[in-house]
Amino acid sequence: MNLETMKNANTKYIGKEIEYFKEINSTHTYAKNIALQENHSGKIILAETQTNGIGTKGRTWYTGESKNIAMTIILKPKCPINQLEGLTLKIAECMQKAIQELYGIELKIKEPNDLILNGKKVCGILTEINTIAEKINYLLISIGCNVNEEDFSIDVENLATSLKKEFKKDFCREEIIKKFIELLEKEIEE
Secondary structure, three states: OOHHHHHOOOOOOOOOOEEEEEEEOOHHHHHHHHOOOOOOOOEEEEEEEEEEEEOHHHOEEEEOOOOOEEEEEEEOOOOOHHHHOOHHHHHHHHHHHHHHHHHOOOOEEEOOOEEEEOOEEEEEEEEEEEEEOOEEEEEEEEEEEOOOOOOOOOOOOOOEOOHHHHHOOOOOHHHHHHHHHHHHHHHOOO
């Protein structure tokens, strides 16, 4: 994965620092463990493969090796927590817009945190906010997006799909991440 493509995004802080793993148990779990220690808002934890990716409601998110997007963004917004209401939907809209602008593909949003393509899940979003009273310590945004995956396990093959599976061609993960973080930074004030 070409990290420079993402670091060259037209952003002020999201994606300027990327920690990359060939394999990790979960980008979300790792980010959660370092979020209070990190001073840099906008750091991205990115992995080629997750061995125990986390989805919503305690589900596992499968990440095929070097085919999909598995990332968590650590943010430290200074706004009051009530300004983050509806955030997960805004994040979904950013990913939807990124895919639309890059490839002309219209993904549907299944509120609040899934993106659907031809009736199947193609992307999931997990957000977690750590606070003390009204002060936000950190915000984690985890994205699992099936980009070039072709093989799905029997238990999810009727529920999940990928851009490649639907359109029979490869898509650029770096390009998707770059466009997504550019759109996301406009939505979230540091």
